[in-house]
Amino acid sequence: MKVLLINPPYQTITSNFGVGHQIPLGLLMIGGPLRDAGHVVRLLDAECRRSSLRAIVREVRRWEPDVVMTGHAGSTPAHPTCIRMLRAIKEDSPGVITVYGGVYPTYHADRILAQEPAVDLIVRGEGEATTADLIHALQSRGIAVGPHLEQVPGLAYRAGGEVVLTDARPPIPDLDGWRVGWELIENWDDYGCFGLGRAAIVQFSRGCPHRCTYCGQHGFWVKWRHRDPARLADEIEWLHRTHGVHFITLADENPTTLQDKWRSFLEEMGARKLPVRFFATIRATDIVRDRDLLSLYREAGILYVLMGVESTDDEVLRQIQKGSTTREDFRACRLLKEHGIFSILGHIVGFGQEDRSTFRTALRQLRLYDGDHLNAMYVTPHAWTPFGREVEGRRVVQPDLSKWDYRHQVLAQRSLRPWQLFLAVKWLELRFHLGPARLLAMLRERDPGRRHQHFWVFRHSALVWLAEVFEFLLRTSFARTPVTLAEMETPRPPPPTSGADATREARANA
């Protein structure tokens, strides 16, 4: 079978002006097993090439695949682009089978299939095993969507005018049993991060034992599982030696869940002494827990840690079940600084009803933490999260899904109009990054590598800031008569398991 994987031409300011374009790991993860099963697979990265829909359609016509597959990491905001692309492909090549996967289509499979004839099949949940079985079924029992697919768990499709959801597929027990299709990358120079050369994304683990109310990632992966630390380190070494990769983003929700496994990975990387640097998302509580391991973090190459502090108000942290406190956030920032690791503080606005004083307090607190960079985001009420259900009655000022990307306001605020909230967020970013103490520390930095990083990020943060202001002025509009989230008719999934159950499960799995 000929399978064309398309990374959709979804463009973001954060990739184009910020960190840089990243490899589409999700597509590579389904592509590797398909190639191993003998299929002819190609990746068309329409995002990093900024391809037009017309160019994509032409490429599909020229290459004549049996199946086109698409999906994107920024799943919700990329959805409108995916649909526009699939419609254009179907119109031009009606015989091609279209398969769509990722987080958003997983949770909205029935609605998407009911509304979009351009989507033939949806893969629900993690994609490797389901895709391999699906392509096998299509090859052996006819390249058409029909009852022969009923036996493939994890699928959704239309049959006889109805949407069929096959059984849920259990999570893959052995992550090392599935290979990433690295050879599908056509040009490694297309992918870079933080100005540090060629970059790749890898996953050490999937899932998360925590239950922050606004996040649905733990539900998507179902169980926390991890790869063998030494095998992952081997793969990173191979990426460095074969493809000149110098920067790795860990795509994990929570790589530090089990300290001994995380430590083994750090030791493996430290022992290899590779000129490879890492970006990882790590909770403040785990940084504090690992205070005696932070030199090992450094030796392993951890350079950037994104820490979701989310709010500088302990009451909000409690409400969203973050499981950390402002004291721990403060402590974690200081520990990272002492060990020469850059911290990026993920701060989310919109959990409660905010006003000007909330922003003044947030600035004071964030400056006190003394993190290196600030990533200010807007809360996004995904329907499959407890927060999404909790705020059903709140009004949505941004009905355009392509802006549900954490960089645009979605929920209305009582005391701040959208333009006021935007100004407050931009003010917060500006005041944080231009704080005199921060600027002085940057100028005083002696280490040339760290100095270069400081200036690179400063420059790119400024570009993102300016681009977002222009975008707001020229291309952003808000609903004139906002309806509530419930009125937007979002389907509701079953509630997730409790945090305590999941933590026990993670330990048992490991």
Ligand code: B12
């Ligand atoms: C690394 C990362 C980034 C990186 C790299 C993104 C990239 N190009 O890969 C950067 C920093 C650039 C980034 C940016 C953004 N990100 Co991001 N990012 C992540 C992160 C940490 C990991 C993503 C990942 O690679 N996961 C591992 C892969 C293997 O998982 P996967 O893509 O879901 O794929 C699996 C399945 O979904 C399925 N699948 C996926 N696609 C397809 C397609 C088919 C056909 C099939 C069959 C199956 C299938 O199979 C795969 C293997 O099992 C996640 C959080 C997390 N820990 O998951 C957030 C996350 C994906 N990001 C998110 C968002 C919103 C964004 C941004 C839009 C933010 C912004 N405003 O800029 C941008 C998008 C820009 C862009 N161009 O990508 C959200 C998406 C929320 C949602 N559900 O819609 C997430 C989930 C964060 C969160 N906690 O909410 N991101």
Ligand code: SF4
């Ligand atoms: S720690 Fe919270 S926000 Fe982060 S992945 Fe886990 S549940 Fe989501």
